[in-house]
Amino acid sequence: MDILEYIQLVFTDYTLRTITLGTAILGAICGMLGSFAVLRKQSLLGDAISHAALPGIAIAFLIIGAKNSNAFLLGALVSGLIGSFWIRGIIKKTHLKSDTALGLILSLFFGFGMLLLTYIQKLPNANQAGLENYLFGQAATLLESDVWMMSLVTGVCLIVLLLFWKELKISLFDSDYTKTLGFNIKFLDILITTFIVIAIVLGLQTVGVVLMSAMILAPAAAARQWTNSLSIMVILAAIFGAFSGVLGTAISASHNNLSTGPVIVLVAAVFVLVSFIFSPGRGLLFREIRFRKNRNDLQLHKTLSFMYNIARDHEDISHPHAIKILNNFQGFTKRSLQKLEDKDYVKIEGNMWSLTTSGYKTASNLYNQLTQMEDE
Numbered sequence: 001m002d003i004l005e006y007i008q009l010v011f012t013d014y015t016l017r018t019i020t021l022g023t024a025i026l027g028a029i030c031g032m033l034g035s036f037a038v039l040r041k042q043s044l045l046g047d048a049i050s051h052a053a054l055p056g057i058a059i060a061f062l063i064i065g066a067k068n069s070n071a072f073l074l075g076a077l078v079s080g081l082i083g084s085f086w087i088r089g090i091i092k093k094t095h096l097k098s099d100t101a102l103g104l105i106l107s108l109f110f111g112f113g114m115l116l117l118t119y120i121q122k123l124p125n126a127n128q129a130g131l132e133n134y135l136f137g138q139a140a141t142l143l144e145s146d147v148w149m150m151s152l153v154t155g156v157c158l159i160v161l162l163l164f165w166k167e168l169k170i171s172l173f174d175s176d177y178t179k180t181l182g183f184n185i186k187f188l189d190i191l192i193t194t195f196i197v198i199a200i201v202l203g204l205q206t207v208g209v210v211l212m213s214a215m216i217l218a219p220a221a222a223a224r225q226w227t228n229s230l231s232i233m234v235i236l237a238a239i240f241g242a243f244s245g246v247l248g249t250a251i252s253a254s255h256n257n258l259s260t261g262p263v264i265v266l267v268a269a270v271f272v273l274v275s276f277i278f279s280p281g282r283g284l285l286f287r288e289i290r291f292r293k294n295r296n297d298l299q300l301h302k303t304l305s306f307m308y309n310i311a312r313d314h315e316d317i318s319h320p321h322a323i324k325i326l327n328n329f330q331g332f333t334k335r336s337l338q339k340l341e342d343k344d345y346v347k348i349e350g351n352m353w354s355l356t357t358s359g360y361k362t363a364s365n366l367y368n369q370l371t372q373m374e375d376e
Contacts (some may be wrong), residue, residue, distance in 0.1 A: 006250060015140065015261045022142045023264060025150040028036035030158055031219035031241030033196045035234045038220040039172050039314055044102040045084070045193070046216030050209050051106045052083025055115030057134050057204070058120060060099030069146070073201055074136070081198040083109050088189070110209075137208030137261035139249070150202055155197050164322075168192065169230055207261040219244065225279035244268035249347030280316045296336075301366050303336050304345060307355060317360045320352035 037045050054077025060071045082107050090101040133141070160170070169300045171178040171188050178185055196216065203212050223236035248264030275286050301356050310325065311317050323337070337353070345359030355363065 004306065006254065014144075016249075017066060018142050018144055018147055018258065019247045019253075020246055021138050022147045023139060023206060023249050023260065024242045025147065025154055025208055025245075026199075027219065027241030027243070027245035027264070027268075028238040029150070029154045029199045029241075030203060031223070031237030031239070032157065032161070032234050033199050034216040034218075034220035034241075035197060035223065035230070035237045036168065036172065036192050037216055038224060039190075039230070039233075042098060042102070043101060043217055044106070044213075045087075045196065046200060047213035048087060048106040048109075049084055049197050050204065050212035051113070052109035053077070053080040053201055053204060054134070054209050055079050055109055055116055055195075058113055058116035061120060062087040062116070068141075069141075069205065071257050073204070076201045076204055077197065079109070080085070080201055081194065084193050084197055087226060088193075110127070110194060113209075133208070134204050135209050136211065136259065137204065137206050139252075139260035141205060146202075146205065153198055157199075160191065161193065164188065164191065172230070173352065198369045207264060207337045211261055211265045214239065214265040215244075218265070218272050222268075222271040225275040225282045240268070240271045242250040244271060244294055276316040295338075300339055303362045304340060304359065305366050306338075307346065307353070308367055311355045311360065311363075317357070318354040320348070320349065320354050323348075323351050 009019050034046065037043065055074035056077070058075075059074045059079070060075030061067070061073075061334075064071050085257055087098075087101045087105050089098055089102065091098050094101075167178065167183045167188055170181070171183065171185055175185055200212050200216065203215055207215055219237040219241035220233070221232045222240050226236055227233050244264050244267045248267040249260055252258045252260040252263045252266070275283070278286075282288050291308035302369075307321075309318065337346070337348065340359070341348050343359075344356055345362060346353050346355055
C-alpha cells in the first residue's frame with residue numbers, strides 16, 4: 001500500500017479514519033499538557049497517574065458488572081485524581097521528595113489494580129474478557145464518540161491554557177514571584193494536574209496504562225530541544241504528538257500484527273532521538289560541531305598569541321622567524337599555521353614566517369584581553 005492509497009483509505013474507511021483522528025488528537029493534547037509536566041520537573045507524573053487509573057477501571061467493572069467504556073473512563077478519572085492528590089499530599093506533608101512520592105503511588109496503585117484484575121479474571125462472568133487491554137491499549141476499539149470527546153477536551157484545554165497563560169507561565173519559572181503577584185499557586189497546580197489526568201484517562205483505551213506516560217513525555221521532551229520559548233514548545237509538542245499518532249497508526253495499519261499503541265510510542269521516541277541529535281541549540285551533533293570549532297579557534301588564538309610574543313620584540317613585524325621555534329609550543333600544528341595564513345594573519349615563506357599588520361593587531365588585542373583576565 002503506497003501513501004496515496006493509504007490517504008484515500010483514511011477518508012473512506014470508518015475505522016481507520018476514527019483511529020487516525022483519535023490518535024492525532026490524543027497526541028496533540030498529550031504534547032501540550034506534557035510540556036508543563038516536563039518543565040515542572042514532574043516527568044514521572046504521567047507514569048504515576050496512568051498506573052493509578054488501573055484500579056478505577058477494575059472497580060468500575062466490579063460495580064456495574066459489565067464492560068462499559070464510559071464507566072471505565074470515569075472510574076479511571078476518579079482513581080487518577082485520587083492518586084495525583086495523594087502525591088501532592090505526600091510531598092507537602094512529609095519530607096519525601098516528589099520522585100519518591102510518584103514512585104510510591106505508582107507501585108501502590110498499579111499493584112492494587114493488578115490484584116483486582118486477577119480477581120476479576122476468576123469471576124464466573126464472561127464480560128470481563130478483554131479488560132486487560134487497558135494495560136497496553138487497543139486503538140481499534142475507538143469510536144467516533146470517543147474522538148468527539150477527545151476533541152471537546154482538547155478545545156476546553158486550549159481555552160483554559162489561553163485564559164491562564166500568563167499565570168501558568170510565571171508559576172512554571174518562579175512560583176514565589178507568582179505568589180507575590182497575588183495568583184493562587186495551588187489552584188494553578190490543581191488545574192494543570194487535573195487536565196493531565198483527563199488527557200491520560202482519554203489515552204488509556206488507545207495506548208494503555210503501561211505506555212501512556214511516554215505520550216505525555218516524549219513529544220514535550222522532543223520539543224524542548226528546539227526552543228526556549230514556552231509557547232513555541234507547546235505548539236511543537238502538540239505537532240510532534242499529533243504526527244506520532246498519525247504515523248504510528250499508518251505503520252500499524254500497513255503491517256499485520258503490529259499494535260497501534262506501542263508503534264505510536266516508538267514513533268514518538270524517534271522524534272525524541274532526532275531532536276536530541278539534530279536540534280541546533282541543544283542537539284548532540286551541533287554541540288559537537290560548536291565544541292570542535294571553539295577548540296580550533298582557541299588553538300589558533302593560542303598560536304597567534306605565542307607568535308605575537310616573538311614578533312613584538314622586533315620593530316619590524318614582518319621580520320622573518322623560523323617555524324621550528326613554534327614546534328616547541330604546545331598545541332601548535334601545521335594546520336593551525338595554514339589557517340592563520342588563510343586568514344591573512346601571517347605570511348609563510350619556506351621555513352620562515354612573519355606577522356601581517358592585521359595579524360599583529362588581532363594578536364595584540366588577544367594578548368591584552370588575556371592580560372586583563374589574568375589581572376582580574
